[in-house]
Amino acid sequence: MVLSQYDLDKIPRDMTLKDCYERIYQWHKKYGKQKIKDKNADTEYKNAYLKFLNKIPDPNNASPENMNLVFDEVITMLLEWSYHEIDDYGIKIGAYAHRALEIQYGNYNGINNQNFIKSMHNSSLYQEFGDT
Incomplete structure (x- = not known):
């Protein structure tokens, strides 16, 4: 998926990794359950999303x-449907994920960075949800 530079520039430069996560978390907790019902996705995907949430x-x-x-x-899986959704601050959910990669790895598209991959594989949730 691709965001415009305009979308990425909307994020305040002083946001931290935790701030980016918190915005994604809050949006999904506030809107996710209702919005996923309206998406054209199969029941298995919707149920996996709700379980992950x-x-x-x-x-x-x-x-x-x-x-x-x-x-x-x-960026790639269970929350991907929300990538272009706009939060209460007027920022796309995907922009937060990309900013987090930039904060950590110096690149908006750091999803293929080996340190990023190792990190997410070490998540306590990866065994259950990774590569779903």
Whole structure:
């Protein structure tokens, strides 16, 4: 998926990794259950999303590994349907995931970075949800 530079530039430059995660977390907890019902996706995918949503840790308890798994899911898997959804701040959910990659790896498209991949594989949620 691709975002415009305009979408990426909307994110305040002083946002931290935790801030990016928190915005994704809050949007999904507030809107996810209702919005997924309206998506054209099969029941198995919707159920997997809801199960994942119930297990992701709140921002105060999320490890960097769990945050990275969530960022990956926004870009490629269970949370991908929300990629172009706009939050209460006027920012696309996918932009937060990409900003988090930039913060950690110096590149918006760091999803193929080996350190990122190792980190998300070390998430406590990866065994159950990784590569779904």
